[in-house]
Amino acid sequence: xxxxxxxxxxxxxxxxxxxxxxxxxxxxxxxxxxxxxxxxxxxxxxxxxxxxxxxxxxxxxxxxxxxxxxxxxxxxxxxxxxxxxxxxxxxxxxxxxxxxxxxxxxxxxxxxxxxxxxxxxxxxxxxxxxxxxxxxxxxxxxxxxxxxxxxxxxxxxxxxxxxxxxxxxxxxxxxxxxxxxxxxxxxxxxxxxxxxxxxxxxxxxxxxxxxxxxxxxxxxxxxxxxxxxxxxxxxxxxxxxxxxxxxxxxxxxxxxxxxxxxxxxxxxxxxxxxxxxxxxxxxxxxxxxxxxxxxxxxxxxxxxxxxxxxxxxxxxxxxxxxxxxxxxxxxxxxxxxxxxxxxxxxxxxxxxxxxxxxxxxxxxxxxxxxxxxxxxxxxxxxxxxxxxxxxxxxxxxxxxxxxxxxxxxxxxxxxxxxxxxxxxxxxxxxxxxxxxxxxxxxxxxxxxxxxxxxxxxxxxxxxxxxxxxxxxxxxxxxxxxxxxxxxxxxxxxxxxxxxxxxxxxxxxxxxxxxxxxxxxxxxxxxxxxxxxxxxxxxxxxxxxxxxxxxxxxxxxxxxxxxxxxxxxxxxxxxxxxxxxxxxxxxxxxxxxxxxxxxxxxxxxxxxxxxxxxxxxxxxxxxxxxxxxxxxxxxxxxxxxxxxxxxxxxxxxxxxxxxxxxxxxx
Amino acid sequence: xxxxxxxxxxxxxxxxxxxxxxxxxxxxxxxxxxxxxxxxxxxxxxxxxxxxxxxxxxxxxxxxxxxxxxxxxxxxxxxxxxxxxxxxxxxxxxxxxxxxxxxxxxxxxxxxxxxxxxxxxxxxxxxxxxxxxxxxxxxxxxxxxxxxxxxxxxxxxxxxxxxxxxxxxxxxxxxxxxxxxxxxxxxxxxxxxxxxxxxxxxxxxxxxxxxxxxxxxxxxxxxxxxxxxxxxxxxxxxxxxxxxxxxxxxxxxxxxxxxxxxxxxxxxxxxxxxxxxxxxxxxxxxxxxxxxxxxxxxxxxxxxxxxxxxxxxxxxx
Numbered sequence: 001x002x003x004x005x006x007x008x009x010x011x012x013x014x015x016x017x018x019x020x021x022x023x024x025x026x027x028x029x030x031x032x033x034x035x036x037x038x039x040x041x042x043x044x045x046x047x048x049x050x051x052x053x054x055x056x057x058x059x060x061x062x063x064x065x066x067x068x069x070x071x072x073x074x075x076x077x078x079x080x081x082x083x084x085x086x087x088x089x090x091x092x093x094x095x096x097x098x099x100x101x102x103x104x105x106x107x108x109x110x111x112x113x114x115x116x117x118x119x120x121x122x123x124x125x126x127x128x129x130x131x132x133x134x135x136x137x138x139x140x141x142x143x144x145x146x147x148x149x150x151x152x153x154x155x156x157x158x159x160x161x162x163x164x165x166x167x168x169x170x171x172x173x174x175x176x177x178x179x180x181x182x183x184x185x186x187x188x189x190x191x192x193x194x195x196x197x198x199x200x201x202x203x204x205x206x207x208x209x210x211x212x213x214x215x216x217x218x219x220x221x222x223x224x225x226x227x228x229x230x231x232x233x234x235x236x237x238x239x240x241x242x243x244x245x246x247x248x249x250x251x252x253x254x255x256x257x258x259x260x261x262x263x264x265x266x267x268x269x270x271x272x273x274x275x276x277x278x279x280x281x282x283x284x285x286x287x288x289x290x291x292x293x294x295x296x297x298x299x300x301x302x303x304x305x306x307x308x309x310x311x312x313x314x315x316x317x318x319x320x321x322x323x324x325x326x327x328x329x330x331x332x333x334x335x336x337x338x339x340x341x342x343x344x345x346x347x348x349x350x351x352x353x354x355x356x357x358x359x360x361x362x363x364x365x366x367x368x369x370x371x372x373x374x375x376x377x378x379x380x381x382x383x384x385x386x387x388x389x390x391x392x393x394x395x396x397x398x399x400x401x402x403x404x405x406x407x408x409x410x411x412x413x414x415x416x417x418x419x420x421x422x423x424x425x426x427x428x429x430x431x432x433x434x435x436x437x438x439x440x441x442x443x444x445x446x447x448x449x450x451x452x453x454x455x456x457x458x459x460x461x462x463x464x465x466x467x468x469x470x471x472x473x474x475x476x477x478x479x480x481x482x483x484x485x486x487x488x489x490x491x492x493x494x495x496x497x498x499x500x501x502x503x504x505x506x507x508x509x510x511x512x513x514x515x516x517x518x519x520x521x522x523x524x525x526x527x528x529x530x531x532x533x534x535x536x537x538x539x540x541x542x543x544x545x546x547x548x549x550x551x552x553x554x555x556x557x558x559x560x561x562x563x564x565x566x567x568x569x570x571x572x573x574x575x576x577x578x579x580x581x582x583x584x585x586x587x588x589x590x591x592x593x594x595x596x597x598x599x600x601x602x603x604x605x606x607x608x609x610x611x612x613x614x615x616x617x618x619x620x621x622x623x624x625x626x627x628x629x630x631x632x633x634x635x636x637x638x639x640x641x642x643x644x645x646x647x648x649x650x651x652x653x654x655x656x657x658x659x660x661x662x663x664x665x
Numbered sequence: 666x667x668x669x670x671x672x673x674x675x676x677x678x679x680x681x682x683x684x685x686x687x688x689x690x691x692x693x694x695x696x697x698x699x700x701x702x703x704x705x706x707x708x709x710x711x712x713x714x715x716x717x718x719x720x721x722x723x724x725x726x727x728x729x730x731x732x733x734x735x736x737x738x739x740x741x742x743x744x745x746x747x748x749x750x751x752x753x754x755x756x757x758x759x760x761x762x763x764x765x766x767x768x769x770x771x772x773x774x775x776x777x778x779x780x781x782x783x784x785x786x787x788x789x790x791x792x793x794x795x796x797x798x799x800x801x802x803x804x805x806x807x808x809x810x811x812x813x814x815x816x817x818x819x820x821x822x823x824x825x826x827x828x829x830x831x832x833x834x835x836x837x838x839x840x841x842x843x844x845x846x847x848x849x850x851x852x853x854x855x856x857x858x859x860x861x862x863x864x865x866x867x868x869x870x871x872x873x874x875x876x877x878x879x880x881x882x883x884x885x886x887x888x889x890x891x892x893x894x895x896x897x898x899x900x901x902x903x904x905x906x907x908x909x910x911x912x913x914x915x916x917x918x919x920x921x922x923x924x925x926x927x928x929x930x931x932x933x934x935x936x937x938x939x940x941x942x943x944x945x946x947x948x949x950x951x952x953x954x955x956x957x958x959x960x961x962x963x964x965x966x967x968x969x970x971x972x973x974x975x976x977x978x979x980x981x982x
Binding site: 348350351473474480 | 828835837855856857858861885
């Protein structure tokens with residue numbers, strides 16, 4: 001016979017306002033097997049917990065039910081108290097009579113009856129419960145950081161500084177990401193390169209960081225503490241160990257007219273190139289699609305001029321398998337393409353803006369390159385079509401962002417600030433120029449942000465027009481921008497020399513594919529989902545994988561850096577122990593009854609089910625059964641619900657326990 | 666016609682304009698469909714759809730007028746072909762609106778004493794030509810390609826808007842007219858004002874507004890190097906064709922600005938253009954011409970801006 005204790009919490013008035021807690025406690029006392037029942041104002045408080053501990057000792061309780069709030073809130077608290085009193089913590093459970101009862105009902109009588117039923121269910125479950133011991137898994141103290149932008153760099157440096165090994169993987173030939181493309185950054189207008197490039201060098205020189213540029217994650221297997229990652233090292237056609245970075249190959253390459261991606265297609269580069277002069281590593285890469293040697297087999301100039309003989313046309317993609325304990329995903333963002341509607345996409349384009357057909361309609365990142373000292377114009381604001389200095393520049397905000405009818409409903413967060421910055425940079429460089437901004441509303445939360453925006457409007461003479469633009473067209477050298485000013489209620493037409501569109505921040509190309517490889521979830525816009533929007537903002541639902549930066553949603557640099565450091569701190573916490581303790585609420589397969597249909601493998605959202613061969617003593621295959629890897633299992637119970645032969649059960653939620661709960665009603 | 670394939674057949678709602686001021690649209694539509702061997706049978710006893718005035722005065726009336734016409738159209742086999750942009754818009758709007766508003770539908774069905782025929786497919790002739798007949802078949806059927814004819818295709822405001830009602834094309838950047846023009850062998854020009862409003866039926870109450878808006882459209886087409894304009898709406902046709910002389914008189918210096926400008930001085934007057942007359946064609950006139958229909962059967966004599974000199978110049982007559 002069990003001796004269960006029931007503790008009914010008032011939660012101040014949160015529960016007792018709608019549930020007669022005393023009556024619930026009385027009813028609980030009458031359940032067979034309940035040795036003690038009481039109610040208390042705040043069970044989670046110190047005296048409340050002491051009440052529990054004392055009762056366990058005095059009444060020799062072998063199980064405890066706390067009827068209070070959600071287990072998400074205080075299960076750990078009460079399990080710890082039970083454990084301190086000498087009980088196995090998994091024999092302490094919670095009956096949720098707040099979220100599931102008092103908060104959602106009004107009728108006190110009915111709510112009280114329901115609360116009593118919930119308590120009865122949990123008492124039956126605990127009666128059939130078993131002592132469980134936490135599972136331990138070993139931890140490989142080495143982290144993988146995917147993405148070499150500011151988020152990945154910051155996370156890698158933090159983890160490496162804590163003394164752990166880090167692998168930083170970047171698919172482009174150089175690290176630096178979008179931040180390296182920016183001119184000056186808000187709200188302090190310090191030069192982006194000046195704060196970014198030293199960090200890039202730190203990464204390259206750090207003894208604990210292995211840098212893999214021009215590489216991609218091919219496959220991810222394993223679980224928290226024990227991931228096996230297959231990396232694809234794309235053929236650079238240049239041997240990194242031999243190259244000295246002298247750059248003579250680039251000066252001699254006869255193909256010189258390839259649009260430079262780093263300059264948003266506005267500068268030119270050669271076929272063998274580094275993305276930008278401050279690139280890390282400073283090893284060139286051959287763009288095989290544009291290289292004469294690869295296209296026609298006739299050239300080979302770079303190989304001839306290379307002193308150390310680093311150019312290697314025969315190089316092939318290489319694969320390596322690495323063991324890591326944690327993964328930080330920091331793959332960043334791309335900008336919304338504002339052309340016509342892409343085929344098969346739910347997102348509409350802005351064909352009416354003439355982007356792609358009018359050369360002087362550019363996006364924000366292109367303006368950054370025009371304003372950057374290292375950009376194609378050497379920092380002079382010159383328009384792309386004819387290289388003239390634009391005297392009237394129109395900036396348009398919310399292009400694609402917050403536009404439900406165009407398919408994107410979220411706010412891109414950084415555009416209000418960077419457009420304000422653009423108007424300032426423009427005003428500083430073209431004193432007689434005039435900047436106009438079409439905006440819907442200004443969203444500038446952040447330290448020093450609103451002040452910065454006000455400065456653009458009030459001191460730097462940008463004319464802000466509240467309203468949207470309907471259409472733009474080329475008229476001679478000018479671009480006619482047709483819009484409206486909804487505050488004055490008039491239609492506005494401006495003849496601009498240059499138009500800059502603040503286009504929506506979107507998830508990186510292939511973000512969904514990477515998520516599928518990692519087994520993490522993503523939203524309908526392909527941004528990665530955190531485990532909890534408020535309380536677990538850097539963790540993924542998949543244990544051991546953390547998020548940093550704009551791959552999770554639009555973010556500015558300060559937020560990105562904060563989150564990257566937070567992700568690094570989470571990794572360090574994970575690495576602080578040699579063995580990792582995991583919740584023992586995991587599924588177990590009864591190998592005797594399992595018929596090996598592996599329906600559970602198909603439904604498992606965590607990929608925890610594997611095939612296991614059962615062999616006799618002679619080594620002959622008897623049968624194949626399912627095996628649940630306790631390190632990966634998330635304890636959701638989907639396998640248990642699916643199994644046709646009832647041979648898989650979740651510890652703590654066995655069929656016996658569930659049936660006992662149902663029968664108690 | 667491909668053997669084994671059923672001949673396309675449509676019921677046809679011309680609308681009042683096509684029997685009056687826009688007769689040449691009706692004539693050329695019938696001629697074109699005949700040339701393409703596509704069946705077109707007029708809905709018996711149809712009446713006005715209410716066009717723009719009705720829904721401004723009495724919503725129930727305007728919905729009922731269209732619903733009654735739709736139920737009349739049910740008597741003729743085939744999807745309902747509509748040429749006039751306003752009729753098309755009203756008929757589609759009625760279906761859309763009544764599908765969403767159960768109560769309104771009941772009121773309308775009481776008013777017209779019968780079901781509202783909400784599922785009768787209503788199709789603009791543009792989508793019939795481009796999608797159902799098909800661009801490639803259209804191109805194959807061309808007997809006299811409109812080579813060298815630079816055409817500004819004018820959509821106006823109703824054909825694609827609001828996007829959920831006509832479902833014709835991209836609502837801000839459509840291409841269906843240009844696609845058809847290319848199939849006909851003509852050269853569509855890139856121009857800016859293809860979706861701007863011409864002033865519509867303010868032509869009666871506030872002609873000044875119409876002159877201003879239509880001038881901007883004509884000017885933009887000239888600037889883009891167009892020889893002519895192509896429309897799919899009798900009201901647009903009226904404003905752009907009939908008013909050209911008045912526009913010339915009112916806007917001696919062409920290229921005036923379309924709207925007031927709160928910043929005053931930025932807008933300079935553009936380079937003065939030659940103020941050429943721009944013939945305004947219906948889509949069906951140009952298409953029928955390309956199909957080899959004799960020009961005498963296309964109503965060219967009843968338009969104001971004479972298209973014949975242009976057509977002769979391009980050796981299309």
